[in-house]
Amino acid sequence: MMQHLPILPVLIPMLVAVLMLLPPFSTTLNRQRAISFVGVIATLAVSIQLILIADSGIINIYQLGNWQAPFGIVLIADRLSSLMILLTMVLAFGALLYGVAADDRTGMFFYPLFMFQLMGINGAFLTGDIFNLFVFFEVLLLASYALVVHGGGKQKTLASVHYVTLNLIGSALFLFALGIMYGVLGTLNIADMAVKVRTLSGADKLLAQVGGMMLLLVFGLKSAMFPLHFWLSRTYSSVSAPVAALFAIMTKVGIYSILRIFTVVFGDHAGELANLAGAWLWPIAILTIAIGAIGALASQTLRMLVSNLVIVSVGTMLCALAINTPESAAAALYYLIHSTLITGAMFLLADAIAEQRGKVLDRFARSRRMCQSLPLGIAFSLAAVSMIGLPPFSGFLGKVMILQTAVEPSEIAWAWSAILIASLMGVIAMSRGGSTMFWRVGGEPNFCEMLPTVKLVAVFFLLAMSPLLVIFGGQITEFTTQTATQIYQQAENPHMLLPSLNTKGG
Amino acid sequence: MELIYALCVGVLTTCGIFLTLRGRTFPVVMGLTMLSYAVNLFLFSSGRLVVNGAAILGTTEQYADPLPQALVLTAIVIGFAMTAYAVILAMRARADLGNDHVDGSEKALDMQMKEKLK
Numbered sequence: 001m002m003q004h005l006p007i008l009p010v011l012i013p014m015l016v017a018v019l020m021l022l023p024p025f026s027t028t029l030n031r032q033r034a035i036s037f038v039g040v041i042a043t044l045a046v047s048i049q050l051i052l053i054a055d056s057g058i059i060n061i062y063q064l065g066n067w068q069a070p071f072g073i074v075l076i077a078d079r080l081s082s083l084m085i086l087l088t089m090v091l092a093f094g095a096l097l098y099g100v101a102a103d104d105r106t107g108m109f110f111y112p113l114f115m116f117q118l119m120g121i122n123g124a125f126l127t128g129d130i131f132n133l134f135v136f137f138e139v140l141l142l143a144s145y146a147l148v149v150h151g152g153g154k155q156k157t158l159a160s161v162h163y164v165t166l167n168l169i170g171s172a173l174f175l176f177a178l179g180i181m182y183g184v185l186g187t188l189n190i191a192d193m194a195v196k197v198r199t200l201s202g203a204d205k206l207l208a209q210v211g212g213m214m215l216l217l218v219f220g221l222k223s224a225m226f227p228l229h230f231w232l233s234r235t236y237s238s239v240s241a242p243v244a245a246l247f248a249i250m251t252k253v254g255i256y257s258i259l260r261i262f263t264v265v266f267g268d269h270a271g272e273l274a275n276l277a278g279a280w281l282w283p284i285a286i287l288t289i290a291i292g293a294i295g296a297l298a299s300q301t302l303r304m305l306v307s308n309l310v311i312v313s314v315g316t317m318l319c320a321l322a323i324n325t326p327e328s329a330a331a332a333l334y335y336l337i338h339s340t341l342i343t344g345a346m347f348l349l350a351d352a353i354a355e356q357r358g359k360v361l362d363r364f365a366r367s368r369r370m371c372q373s374l375p376l377g378i379a380f381s382l383a384a385v386s387m388i389g390l391p392p393f394s395g396f397l398g399k400v401m402i403l404q405t406a407v408e409p410s411e412i413a414w415a416w417s418a419i420l421i422a423s424l425m426g427v428i429a430m431s432r433g434g435s436t437m438f439w440r441v442g443g444e445p446n447f448c449e450m451l452p453t454v455k456l457v458a459v460f461f462l463l464a465m466s467p468l469l470v471i472f473g474g475q476i477t478e479f480t481t482q483t484a485t486q487i488y489q490q491a492e493n494p495h496m497l498l499p500s501l502n503t504k505g506g
Numbered sequence: 507m508e509l510i511y512a513l514c515v516g517v518l519t520t521c522g523i524f525l526t527l528r529g530r531t532f533p534v535v536m537g538l539t540m541l542s543y544a545v546n547l548f549l550f551s552s553g554r555l556v557v558n559g560a561a562i563l564g565t566t567e568q569y570a571d572p573l574p575q576a577l578v579l580t581a582i583v584i585g586f587a588m589t590a591y592a593v594i595l596a597m598r599a600r601a602d603l604g605n606d607h608v609d610g611s612e613k614a615l616d617m618q619m620k621e622k623l624k
Contacts, residue, residue, distance in 0.1 A: 131577060131580075135580060135584070138584045138588070142587065142588070142591070145591055145595075149595070149598070153602075154602050154603060154610075157595075157598055157599050157602040157603060157610075158599070158602075158603060158609075158610040160595060160599075161531065161595060161596070161599050161608055161610070162608070164591065164592055164595055165526065165534055165538070165592070165608065168538045168541075168542075168588055168592060169526060169538070169541065171584075171585075171588065172522075172538075172541045172542060172544075172545045175545040175548070175549055175581055176545060176548060178549070178552075178577070179545070179548045179549040179551070179552040179574075180552070182549075182552045182553070182573070182574065182577070183551075183552035183553075183554075188573075
């Protein structure tokens with residue numbers, strides 16, 4: 001049983017989703033809720049087990065159907081994959097908890113779509129084969145296309161047209177890149193690609209370079225790096241709250257893929273193609289931070305502000321990836337955990353605030369006092385402080401760690417000034433928004449509709465992760481450091497990820 | 507054969523990119539379709555072009571690479587589903603927004619027309 005663990009984070013959500021489309025579950029919403037929770041908690045348990053195994057240093061390589069890698073398809077549960085899966089499931093639990101309260105009634109098939117989305121995300125994190133990465137990207141995208149318009153409305157349709165079109169073009173580019181890579185390298189297994197890419201020269205090298213840059217473009221579109229970020233703010237600010245919270249992990253799928261591919265395949269050891277993306281990542285990271293910070297200052301609604309801060313966080317992580325050392329990757333991973341959970345919490349909170357403010361929604365404008373301004377205010381100040389990166393919460397710790405890993409004077413100059421100025425702009429935007437929403441009140445509310453407790457529980461569940469990330473900071477940074485070291489070891493010796501001929505798989 | 511094949515992929519990609527940059531949803535969907543055709547042809551050629559080669563061992567002297575064929579099959583299925591979704595979404599957008607412009611409003615398009623008339 002233990003050897004089959006890596007496939008379970010893909011299988012469980014898929015089976016649950018399919019079950020929900022069948023009669024005993026398809027008829028009642030309550031049964032769907034129950035089985036979704038069972039599915040998410042089961043997957044969460046599996047992911048904890050996976051991370052415990054990965055923490056002992058074992059890389060669990062699962063060969064589907066026992067076909068020998070690199071000819072067959074493999075799933076790889078190393079530290080990085082296990083960490084990402086656990087993160088996804090924690091976030092999904094929070095989002096689901098919030099969704100149960102109301103948002104599942106605004107349209108059909110919320111839970112099956114949610115589960116298919118989880119299946120795609122988990123699969124993308126686990127796969128050790130770049131074509132399968134494409135397939136799982138499509139699975140998560142198809143589910144997300146439907147989730148974007150879930151609930152209906154003009155804004156959602158409009159955002160969805162851009163989102164779908166852009167991602168379809170992105171998929172086409174991904175396939176072009178895969179075709180080039182297969183044509184040049186004759187393999188699509190990530191580890192095997194890393195082995196083959198070292199021996200390239202001449203025309204093949206140029207082709208692989210084109211393929212690699214196209215991959216960067218595709219992952220950049222997923223992670224919303226400048227100048228491919230335009231879709232993000234409109235999409236994230238118009239979708240329903242649990243979906244937006246779950247989407248917090250979607251940009252990280254792009255960051256994860258960049259880390260995986262551009263460290264293992266096109267990393268320091270890639271022969272003539274070493275550090276293919278390095279020269280590009282720096283300016284892109286700085287510009288992403290800048291454009292996100294400017295967007296944050298110009299935001300008129302809380303959701304738009306959070307979306308723009310997502311772009312800033314993407315830029316911050318790209319900055320760490322551009323520094324390209326195991327230490328910076330470790331810092332980026334810590335920041336990634338923080339940013340995913342807090343962004344998720346913030347989107348849920350924005351929806352709760354919008355619900356309490358009547359017609360003003362989450363716009364930064366004068367309105368009546370919120371009925372539950374105390375719990376919401378506490379949650380908002382916690383989330384805002386953590387998200388912008390002020391002490392004492394995890395955002396601060398993450399940013400400090402990233403800043404510390406910049407060593408070269410030029411790196412320090414760029415990274416420090418960009419990240420710190422963006423933080424300052426974040427503080428200004430957040431405090432302006434917060435003070436308008438909570439303090440510029442005109443009179444008492446006419447009637448009070450209390451938020452369902454479960455919504456507040458969901459918000460505080462995700463928010464609690466921020467102090468926890470600080471309290472257990474020692475253990476977590478140790479884990480992320482080991483994770484980053486393992487990734488750089490894989491880059492040095494990709495054979496780690498290729499099982500020898502006689503090992504038994506699934 | 508290589509030249510014709512490459513030209514086909516190139517022309518399809520060019521048309522696809524041109525059409526996806528248009529302002530209305532119908533040409534955009536057409537463009538996406540063409541782009542996916544181009545991609546499928548391109549993927550197919552990544553295993554090198556072989557005439558009269560079987561993809562099964564022990565049947566011929568000359569073999570074709572079976573993997574790109576499997577990849578293309580997957581890509582076709584996914585591309586087809588995506589196109590179907592894009593069509594439905596375009597129709598939904600037409601109904602919800604009252605026009606078929608990708609930005610949801612005619613303004614940008616009107617401006618272009620006026621420029622042309624001048």
